[in-house]
Amino acid sequence: MKQTLRYDQVSCRLQVEGLPDLSSGQAQDALGIITGWSLSWPGRPELEGRREHLLALMAVVLPYARHLISGVARPFGGGEMPVSIAPRAEGGHSLQLRSSQPDTPSLDLHLDDAELADLVRVLDQLRLDPRLQVKLDLPEPQPLNPREVMERVPLRRRLAAPVGGAVALALAATLGALLPEPAPQRQTSGQRETSGQRETPGAAGATPQPSSRQPSVPPGDGAQPGNP
Amino acid sequence: MPDSSPEPPSTPLSRRGLERLDLLLLSAEALDLNGGEAMVWMSQQMGFSGLFPNRVELWKRRCHNPLRRATRRGRLDPAETDALMRILCALADRLYPLLRALLATNEPEAVRQRRWELFEGRLADLVRERMNPRRVGVQTLLDPQRGARQRRQLIQSLALGAGTGGYERLRASLHDPVV
Numbered sequence: 438m439k440q441t442l443r444y445d446q447v448s449c450r451l452q453v454e455g456l457p458d459l460s461s462g463q464a465q466d467a468l469g470i471i472t473g474w475s476l477s478w479p480g481r482p483e484l485e486g487r488r489e490h491l492l493a494l495m496a497v498v499l500p501y502a503r504h505l506i507s508g509v510a511r512p513f514g515g516g517e518m519p520v521s522i523a524p525r526a527e528g529g530h531s532l533q534l535r536s537s538q539p540d541t542p543s544l545d546l547h548l549d550d551a552e553l554a555d556l557v558r559v560l561d562q563l564r565l566d567p568r569l570q571v572k573l574d575l576p577e578p579q580p581l582n583p584r585e586v587m588e589r590v591p592l593r594r595r596l597a598a599p600v601g602g603a604v605a606l607a608l609a610a611t612l613g614a615l616l617p618e619p620a621p622q623r624q625t626s627g628q629r630e631t632s633g634q635r636e637t638p639g640a641a642g643a644t645p646q647p648s649s650r651q652p653s654v655p656p657g658d659g660a661q662p663g664n665p
Numbered sequence: 666m667p668d669s670s671p672e673p674p675s676t677p678l679s680r681r682g683l684e685r686l687d688l689l690l691l692s693a694e695a696l697d698l699n700g701g702e703a704m705v706w707m708s709q710q711m712g713f714s715g716l717f718p719n720r721v722e723l724w725k726r727r728c729h730n731p732l733r734r735a736t737r738r739g740r741l742d743p744a745e746t747d748a749l750m751r752i753l754c755a756l757a758d759r760l761y762p763l764l765r766a767l768l769a770t771n772e773p774e775a776v777r778q779r780r781w782e783l784f785e786g787r788l789a790d791l792v793r794e795r796m797n798p799r800r801v802g803v804q805t806l807l808d809p810q811r812g813a814r815q816r817r818q819l820i821q822s823l824a825l826g827a828g829t830g831g832y833e834r835l836r837a838s839l840h841d842p843v844v
Contacts, residue, residue, distance in 0.1 A: 554764070565829055
């Protein structure tokens, strides 16, 4: 009656024991009631626990792997959960298991990327094993939200473009302010006299020629200089 | 061996997603000298002959990667990208011992370094042969220092995306929004 499911990878072995739930009509080789499980690593203490601990391990490690595949390494678990996993600053991953027994210190395991991949594979094998007929209630892997995707880019690189733009704008504004204002154009006598006349488009930009715009004086009116 | 895991609703893959998918396939080719052949064989074995009847059709789909030297415009059909992802996960599953060896830290540093040099050398050859060298993404990937993190990320993605369980994770990751 007792069933044992075993999954092996290079660095770890997961063994799940249980019984088929015959009241639900499960087959003899199915496992519908988990009575215990163990996860053994060479050179490290063996992990054991009840169904809840196994579900907590899966609920923390699989989403962590999901985020890691997108390049986002962020901690999962902690608080009230018996299992937590987080990236380590010096590389690798820290898997922490808190015992439900009082006065039992928590167990901290340091895994490298290969060991984490092995752990994920054994959990995947268990999750997808048709003999395991236990409702796992694990969320389907989903695309990350834009904020999480943005956070995988280091803050310095994320700020480089807007800060660079702001600096360039400030520099351009300062240079613009330093340039001397153009002096107002002085009006010539010729312009003053013709100000009442309508300007033609051709004459608008032309430099006035005072000599050619001198009003002609009618001869013999006594206004000639030198005449008494 | 087509697998029967439930298929979430299909949406077209973004250009960034296509770029990552093709780079992951290229990494699998860099790990396996017969990777190109293995891909075609795997496609037939998994029942995708209707989508990719020959290697040219498979190559044409992969050319939707915007980093390619001869890139193709437009989007791929979700059925085609999902099939490419399934092929990739099956390849990664087959190459898992190599992926694991690259990621493991319990071996002598010289051995690990030699493995990485081999992989990076083959990947650089394939990238130079098929990708547009004027694209910044290609230049970064080929850069010994700047591209190291991205190359490790490709290997880690393959290791975590290997097998049937990895397919859902990889698929969700390739559908990440572009920001």
